[in-house]
Amino acid sequence: MVAVTNLVLTTVLAGLGLASALPPKIGTTNIGNGNGASLDGGRATLKQARRPNYRFNGARSVYRTYLKYGVPAPEDLIKAVAHTDALNAAAVKRDTGSAAAVPIDPRFDIAYVTPVTIGTPPQTLQLDFDTGSSDLWVFSSHTPTSQIRGQEIYTPDKSTTSKLLDGHTWSITYGDGSASRGNVYTDNFTVGGLAVASQAIQCAQQVSSSFTTEESIDGLLGLGFSTLNTVNPASQLTFFDNAKSKLGSPVFTADLKNKQAGTYDFGFIDKAKYTGEITYVPVNPDPGYWTFTSSGYAVGSGNFSGSPITGIADTGTSLVYLPTAIVTAYYRQVQGATNSRNYGGYVFPCSATLPPFTFGVGETKFTIPASYMSYAPVTDGSSTCFGGLQSSSGIGVNIWGDVALKAAFVVFNGANPPTLGWATK
Numbered sequence: 001m002v003a004v005t006n007l008v009l010t011t012v013l014a015g016l017g018l019a020s021a022l023p024p025k026i027g028t029t030n031i032g033n034g035n036g037a038s039l040d041g042g043r044a045t046l047k048q049a050r051r052p053n054y055r056f057n058g059a060r061s062v063y064r065t066y067l068k069y070g071v072p073a074p075e076d077l078i079k080a081v082a083h084t085d086a087l088n089a090a091a092v093k094r095d096t097g098s099a100a101a102v103p104i105d106p107r108f109d110i111a112y113v114t115p116v117t118i119g120t121p122p123q124t125l126q127l128d129f130d131t132g133s134s135d136l137w138v139f140s141s142h143t144p145t146s147q148i149r150g151q152e153i154y155t156p157d158k159s160t161t162s163k164l165l166d167g168h169t170w171s172i173t174y175g176d177g178s179a180s181r182g183n184v185y186t187d188n189f190t191v192g193g194l195a196v197a198s199q200a201i202q203c204a205q206q207v208s209s210s211f212t213t214e215e216s217i218d219g220l221l222g223l224g225f226s227t228l229n230t231v232n233p234a235s236q237l238t239f240f241d242n243a244k245s246k247l248g249s250p251v252f253t254a255d256l257k258n259k260q261a262g263t264y265d266f267g268f269i270d271k272a273k274y275t276g277e278i279t280y281v282p283v284n285p286d287p288g289y290w291t292f293t294s295s296g297y298a299v300g301s302g303n304f305s306g307s308p309i310t311g312i313a314d315t316g317t318s319l320v321y322l323p324t325a326i327v328t329a330y331y332r333q334v335q336g337a338t339n340s341r342n343y344g345g346y347v348f349p350c351s352a353t354l355p356p357f358t359f360g361v362g363e364t365k366f367t368i369p370a371s372y373m374s375y376a377p378v379t380d381g382s383s384t385c386f387g388g389l390q391s392s393s394g395i396g397v398n399i400w401g402d403v404a405l406k407a408a409f410v411v412f413n414g415a416n417p418p419t420l421g422w423a424t425k
């Protein structure tokens with residue numbers, strides 16, 4: 001009986017495409033092939049398991065019936081099976097992208113830029129990928145030449161696939177006081193081999209001086225939630241939101257590095273880029289930042305304080321901005337540190353010895369090395385240095401900027417609900 005059952009089971013499973021090699025002996029209580037099947041006293045109960053990415057192919061189902069009864073399948077049925085398989089293969093989501101995040105100044109990690117292409121033929125620009133905002137804007141042929149100083153520009157009129165988004169405008173002001181505004185086109189857009197057709201490209205008609213003087217940044221690519229996008233009258237989707245439907249997994253990862261190029265990956269998590277396990281924590285997507293709660297901090301080798309810190313993971317902000325109590329506790333350990341009104345934050349002698357700074361995500365601890373905590377001389381050649389940790393009291397939100405992100409491998413998981421994954425590296 002058991003032998004026949006085995007044969008019946010295999011045929012049924014094979015017919016449903018769920019066949020998994022049944023073990024040689026099934027007299028035990030648990031068939032043990034992990035699909036939740038159970039067996040007792042000659043009866044079998046099989047839990048149906050969905051096959052990920054399985055795509056029904058009617059022609060193949062008919063084809064199997066011909067096989068089952070030993071009837072040769074007609075030529076056009078065999079062609080239909082191949083045709084439907086090809087369509088299914090194309091539909092399976094598996095696009096990915098991977099691109100370098102290059103520091104704009106090899107001496108300091110002020111910001112990172114990543115090459116992108118826009119239009120047909122492709123125009124290459126270097127954009128600052130910013131998880132703290134959600135506008136994709138570029139220096140363009142619409143930007144006054146007086147406001148351009150060496151930046152690459154996007155010229156929609158030179159692209160055969162550009163389309164003006166008639167009547168749409170945008171305007172954004174960033175926390176450091178910088179700002180830009182302009183009109184909007186859609187065009188083909190790629191990042192590291194990942195392509196999006198008709199991506200909203202916000203063309204600058206006005207940029208503030210800090211953008212003009214930053215000649216290595218040709219624009220920003222917002223990777224915050226699309227709710228933050230400033231295009232009027234209809235807000236636009238970010239590149240990530242547009243690309244999600246093509247990605248095997250709705251994620252992008254940031255592997256930023258100290259004074260060297262890192263990478264942004266889209267659609268996959270590269271195990272070679274981190275050590276240990278990834279700790280995932282909840283994200284609050286309102287009002288549009290990657291907001292999460294850190295489980296606490298420690299200064300140098302001091303005690304870990306388990307007080308939660310809610311803040312945002314922001315690749316577009318250079319420094320870490322935390323509550324004043326934490327910042328003063330840190331600089332109390334730095335000889336000669338002061339909170340300078342002149343320089344707008346905590347400064348110290350560049351020769352000072354700095355403690356590392358540790359922050360928690362769940363049970364995992366991330367230590368920002370002392371070398372990351374000295375950001376840069378306050379002015380070129382000065383012996384006074386600006387701290388990588390500053391107070392968030394004037395901002396209204398705690399910000400885990402590049403100084404912190406460089407100490408981790410970070411997964412921005414755009415599933416529903418979204419989460420953030422953190423791993424050491």
Ligand SMILES: O=C(c1ccc(-c2ccco2)nc1O)N(Cc1ccccn1)C1CC1
Nearest residue numbers: 132133134172173174175176228314317395
């Ligand atoms: O720069 C921004 C920022 C980004 C986007 C927008 C915005 C306005 C409308 C849509 O997006 N507003 C910001 O202000 N920071 C970082 C920050 C703030 C203050 C000081 C330094 N860094 C936002 C993430 C917190």
